[in-house]
Amino acid sequence: MSKPEQIPIRRHESFDELNKRIKTREKDAKILKRLYFIKYRYAGESVASAARRVGITKCVGYIWQKRWNEHGYAGLVPRYAGGRPSKLLGEQKEQLHALLEERDDWTTNEIREYIRSAFGVEYTLKQVRIILRNFGMRYAKPYARDYRRPADAEERLKKPRRNT
Secondary structure, eight states: OOOOOSSOOOOSSOHHHHHHHHHHTTTOHHHHHHHHHHHHHHTTOOHHHHHHHHTOOHHHHHHHHHHHHHHGGGGGSOOOOOOOOOSSOHHHHHHHHHHHHHOSOOOHHHHHHHHHHHHOOOOOHHHHHHHHHHTTOOOOOOOOOOTTOOTTHHHHHSOOOOOO
8 A cells, every 4th residue: 555645736617627738838848747756646646656657757757846836837937047257348248249241251269359358358269260150150161271372363354355
């Protein structure tokens, strides 16, 4: 004979309301999985059994149930911390973006060195590429430019037309 549940589940919504929510939430997989867990708990399954059915551990099941009991549906919505704040301030990012727009042949190493000298911030090359992507810029190896090339090289290379 199994032990009685240690923490009972609160019924913030009726079983039918919960089913309606599940049907309307089909695109959000994380919340959907949590709603199914709550549905199984409503149906009288134990935390361990409901957790097993949705593919989580019993500990996570108790966490989800606690959030449901305290906050209802809002407690099932994932809470993201947002990550570490940027080392560059907003105005510094704008200044960097404006500078990068002026020229299109920057290397990531040059950008990294500029950030270090201008703002005193160290970034890895990977992070520089992430910053460029966030600016909506693409990065690639620039074409080699010959310093001896005259400014009007395109004109000089055009073939003259023969008038006959």
